[in-house]
Amino acid sequence: MNKENDYLEFDEEDFLNTYGDKIKQYIKTNLSSNFIKNNIFEFDIEDFLSNYPEICEINDIIIENPTKVEGAIFYIFKEAYMELFGEDNKIKKELEKIQIAFKRPLGCEKKIDEISSSDINKLVKFEGNIIKAAKVCALLKKACFVCRNCGNIQYKTIHNYFTFPKMLCNNKNCGAEMSLDLDSSTYINIQELEIQQPIDLMKNPDDPPRSIRVFLENSEGIYSGRVDVVGTVMKKFTKPNMPVFEIYVKSNRIKLNESFQKIEVRDIINNYDLMETLNELGKKKNIVDILSQYLIPQIKGYELVKKAIFLQQIKGCTKFLPDGSQLRKDSHILLITDPGIGKSTMLRRIARLYPQNAYASVTTATGGGLTANVVRESTEIGDGWVVKPGVFVRANEGTACIDELTVDRNVMKFILEAMESQTIHVNKGGINVKLPAKCAVLAACNPKRGRFDPNLGVIEQINVPTPLLSRFDLIFPLKDLPDRKRDEEIAEHILNTHIETATKDYNILGSVEIDGINVDENLIKNYIIYSRTCAYLENNHSLFMGEVDETKLKNPYLTKSAKKLIKNYYVNMRKLGEGDNPIPVTARQLEAAIRISEMHAKARLSKKVEEKDAKVAVDIIEECLNQVAYDPETGKYDIGKAMGQLPKSKVDKMDKMIDIIRELSALSDNGLASEEDIIEKASEYNISDKEAEDLLEKLKKSAEIYSPKFGYYKVS
Numbered sequence: 191m192n193k194e195n196d197y198l199e200f201d202e203e204d205f206l207n208t209y210g211d212k213i214k215q216y217i218k219t220n221l222s223s224n225f226i227k228n229n230i231f232e233f234d235i236e237d238f239l240s241n242y243p244e245i246c247e248i249n250d251i252i253i254e255n256p257t258k259v260e261g262a263i264f265y266i267f268k269e270a271y272m273e274l275f276g277e278d279n280k281i282k283k284e285l286e287k288i289q290i291a292f293k294r295p296l297g298c299e300k301k302i303d304e305i306s307s308s309d310i311n312k313l314v315k316f317e318g319n320i321i322k323a324a325k326v327c328a329l330l331k332k333a334c335f336v337c338r339n340c341g342n343i344q345y346k347t348i349h350n351y352f353t354f355p356k357m358l359c360n361n362k363n364c365g366a367e368m369s370l371d372l373d374s375s376t377y378i379n380i381q382e383l384e385i386q387q388p389i390d391l392m393k394n395p396d397d398p399p400r401s402i403r404v405f406l407e408n409s410e411g412i413y414s415g416r417v418d419v420v421g422t423v424m425k426k427f428t429k430p431n432m433p434v435f436e437i438y439v440k441s442n443r444i445k446l447n448e449s450f451q452k453i454e455v456r457d458i459i460n461n462y463d464l465m466e467t468l469n470e471l472g473k474k475k476n477i478v479d480i481l482s483q484y485l486i487p488q489i490k491g492y493e494l495v496k497k498a499i500f501l502q503q504i505k506g507c508t509k510f511l512p513d514g515s516q517l518r519k520d521s522h523i524l525l526i527t528d529p530g531i532g533k534s535t536m537l538r539r540i541a542r543l544y545p546q547n548a549y550a551s552v553t554t555a556t557g558g559g560l561t562a563n564v565v566r567e568s569t570e571i572g573d574g575w576v577v578k579p580g581v582f583v584r585a586n587e588g589t590a591c592i593d594e595l596t597v598d599r600n601v602m603k604f605i606l607e608a609m610e611s612q613t614i615h616v617n618k619g620g621i622n623v624k625l626p627a628k629c630a631v632l633a634a635c636n637p638k639r640g641r642f643d644p645n646l647g648v649i650e651q652i653n654v655p656t657p658l659l660s661r662f663d664l665i666f667p668l669k670d671l672p673d674r675k676r677d678e679e680i681a682e683h684i685l686n687t688h689i690e691t692a693t694k695d696y697n698i699l700g701s702v703e704i705d706g707i708n709v710d711e712n713l714i715k716n717y718i719i720y721s722r723t724c725a726y727l728e729n730n731h732s733l734f735m736g737e738v739d740e741t742k743l744k745n746p747y748l749t750k751s752a753k754k755l756i757k758n759y760y761v762n763m764r765k766l767g768e769g770d771n772p773i774p775v776t777a778r779q780l781e782a783a784i785r786i787s788e789m790h791a792k793a794r795l796s797k798k799v800e801e802k803d804a805k806v807a808v809d810i811i812e813e814c815l816n817q818v819a820y821d822p823e824t825g826k827y828d829i830g831k832a833m834g835q836l837p838k839s840k841v842d843k844m845d846k847m848i849d850i851i852r853e854l855s856a857l858s859d860n861g862l863a864s865e866e867d868i869i870e871k872a873s874e875y876n877i878s879d880k881e882a883e884d885l886l887e888k889l890k891k892s893a894e895i896y897s898p899k900f901g902y903y904k905v906s
């Protein structure tokens with residue numbers, strides 16, 4: 191060992207003499223207010239130091255010798271516990287199950303790719319995404335040894351899993367090899383995980399991300415999410431007789447970072463200047479217009495579509511039903527884009543906005559890759575079955591950007607389940623868990639026939655089953671209309687993108703100036719996080735400082751005037767559908783309107799949802815209906831058309847055709863109606879020759895009529 195580090199060489203007796211009393215006092219104070227959860231006593235280093243700043247070197251001692259200090263603190267813990275609660279045999283036995291976990295060590299933060307052999311046997315703290323999780327097994331933690339020779343009993347805590355525990359009798363005159371008493375030993379849960387460095391913590395996001403194997407002691411079973419890990423770096427021989435090691439981490443404290451975005455919120459709250467700037471931005475008129483334009487620069491026009499995508503990032507309000515289930519706060523959006531619009535670039539851009547956003551293309555992703563896979567792989571412990579969370583799970587609390595939605599119909603049932611329940615249920619290989627997938631979906635596809643045709647229903651143009659289509663709040667076709675100015679801009683943009691890709695400069699968004707405030711990519715990210723969660727700070731401040739309980743979050747509320755506007759819109763649209771008319775909207779659009787109004791209110795940092803928010807929501811929905819549900823033949827909205835049924839006007843015409851065929855065949859000698867007569871008769875009802883031919887074709891396909899003789903028809 192290095193001379194300078196000599197003071198860090200660990201001497202347990204010395205440690206107990208120097209720090210024992212203070213640690214015992216600290217544990218006692220904590221035991222009276224905290225209870226032990228899951229057999230773990232969390233030793234909060236940062237909190238301890240704030241009580242005893244004069245012995246701050248203890249932090250370094252722990253980092254250098256975590257396993258040994260753990261043993262010493264466990265010894266102090268047992269004494270403290272028994273002094274408080276007595277020392278009968280039952281307590282003594284229960285105490286043996288307790289483990290000390292270090293929480294909030296200072297100065298040992300690492301990135302996964304920085305953990306190296308120099309960290310072996312030291313404490314490290316890092317952040318990562320669970321990419322693989324095996325099932326929970328039992329670990330022999332405190333081995334009970336019995337001496338067959340003299341009857342002596344000894345306990346040994348297992349720190350290294352890769353050598354089977356052995357012990358020699360410590361009885362002076364004995365020294366025999368002891369045998370393990372499995373029944374009297376203590377066991378804890380253990381789970382093997384693989385944790386990967388998040389892209390936002392990589393120097394170059396295009397490098398393959400590194401991962402590390404973690405053994406989590408006392409695990410209740412964790413299968414997905416971004417986590418904070420505090421653990422000891424350990425080594426394992428890769429081959430016998432070769433002094434080469436594999437590095438892994440042993441931890442008894444992994445904290446699910448569902449709060450990942452909340453940590454960012456905390457960063458904002460702790461930065462007064464930043465918060466001022468964000469508040470200032472929120473006051474600007476048209477802030478939503480400016481920021482949505484800024485976020486998606488490569489698409490010209492389509493202002494409402496861009497606004498919808500920007501608002502999707504902000505998310506609606508968190509609301510719980512009386513039974514505790516949560517209402518969906520996400521708006522799912524489908525873009526049907528003509529080739530040349532640059533949908534993939536746009537989706538990737540949105541995916542890169544936040545670490546919890548994810549991108550996948552259905553051309554390469556499987557159903558399991560999108561949701562979750564349970565596969566058999568080589569693991570150190572367990573039977574090899576592991577869960578690998580997919581894109582929707584990785585995008586929990588973010589946005590899943592799904593490209594080329596329509597290329598593989600097989601994966602659509604997976605997507606449907608994810609969008610519907612926002613959870614992924616896996617049940618295979620003895621692993622039965624529900625993984626959270628609370629994400630917004632931003633999907634894109636090309637129309638079947640190359641270009642979007644406003645005269646046809648959406649479902650005729652893309653290969654998406656109706657149930658899946660109806661999960662989207664908003665469907666927008668993005669048409670590639672020739673426009674010289676726009677073409678020039680796109681050419682410019684594509685050229686720039688190539689330069690950026692070549693130079694690895696991903697700050698493609700550049701910056702925009704709003705009344706003296708320079709908005710760049712970083713600021714817009716902060717603005718979205720801020721408006722998503724902490725614009726109502728006065729009400730929620732204390733929540734964000736501690737652990738966040740979502741059920742207690744206060745949200746902007748719907749004002750009377752906003753409610754009235756949405757209600758009127760809905761009622762008026764429904765009225766259009768009375769009698770013979772097509773149904774223009776359903777309750778789904780109503781829910782979508784409320785969600786989008788909330789997003790818009792949050793986007794301008796308002797504490798209430800006002801009439802103007804509702805107005806934007808209605809505008810966005812109307813834009814969507816205009817594009818996909820407007821039937822140009824009748825000048826009416828028809829949600830049935832959007833969702834795959836034929837427009838009402840067309841259905842009426844088909845009915846008329848059937849009447850004509852029925853009538854003509856009744857009048858003819860052979861009981862059949864000739865095509866010539868049908869078309870002539872149809873023209874009396876303003877059905878053109880061409881259309882009549884089309885309709886005959888459609889009716890024949892749907893088997894409503896048949897043709898027993900060429901050029902003649904009969905109703906089935």
Ligand SMILES: [Zn+2]
Nearest residue numbers: 337340359364
């Ligand atoms: Zn013995």
